[in-house]
Amino acid sequence: MKKIAVLVSGGGTNLQAIFDACDSGIIKNGRVSVVVSSKEGAYALERAKNHGVEGIVIPKKDYPDRVEYTKKLISELQTRDIDLVVLAGFMIILDECFTRTFENRVMNVHPALIPSFCGEGFYGLHVHEAALAKGVKLTGATVHFVNEVCDGGPIIAQKSVPILEGDTPEILQRRVMEEAEWKLLPEAIELFCADRLTVADNIVHIK
Numbered sequence: 001m002k003k004i005a006v007l008v009s010g011g012g013t014n015l016q017a018i019f020d021a022c023d024s025g026i027i028k029n030g031r032v033s034v035v036v037s038s039k040e041g042a043y044a045l046e047r048a049k050n051h052g053v054e055g056i057v058i059p060k061k062d063y064p065d066r067v068e069y070t071k072k073l074i075s076e077l078q079t080r081d082i083d084l085v086v087l088a089g090f091m092i093i094l095d096e097c098f099t100r101t102f103e104n105r106v107m108n109v110h111p112a113l114i115p116s117f118c119g120e121g122f123y124g125l126h127v128h129e130a131a132l133a134k135g136v137k138l139t140g141a142t143v144h145f146v147n148e149v150c151d152g153g154p155i156i157a158q159k160s161v162p163i164l165e166g167d168t169p170e171i172l173q174r175r176v177m178e179e180a181e182w183k184l185l186p187e188a189i190e191l192f193c194a195d196r197l198t199v200a201d202n203i204v205h206i207k
Helices: 013-024 043-050 066-079 096-101 125-134 169-193
Strands: 002-008 030-037 054-057 084-087 106-110 138-145 155-162 197-200 203-206
Touching: 002 013, 002 043, 002 169, 013 030, 013 043, 013 169, 030 043, 030 066, 030 169, 043 054, 066 096, 084 169, 106 169, 125 169, 138 169, 155 169
Parallel strands: 002 030, 002 084, 030 054, 084 106
Antiparallel strands: 106 138, 138 155, 197 203
């Protein structure tokens, strides 16, 4: 059984999708061992408590720079023998030593079809605002491994979602979460936990 750490900064809707997938058996070979929040009071910590999972807070303001913050986070995860780190609305940019330490073991879900609407500045509602402004007819979500390039890591899975007449960024955000993010992320986690993912030349292969 793989040990999963979920890193959060807010409400934890993707965290809840992971918990639900564990409860329903979609995720069979892994369990969330710890939820790490970058700030006090994040509702995601309540979700962890409700599932009997350890929740800890590592506030960015307590550390002099990004490197020291990242080292503290690495230390906490290594102490707990974490196999997979999942970024679920984690709003802190970490030092490169993080992805080097957990190479191909850090997973993120991005609310667009990478390489569209991704990279620096594309997060939250900004992604959906950009998609609507461009007039594309399809958007979606991408689950990928995280490397030192923002949204540049190997792609694990993607799912498309239609853009409909009258969509606002908020409506589109909700549809992408419900139809893509909350389905793709648990499925990708289970593939990892079942040892079905390998990476070669920045491409993910599923066994």
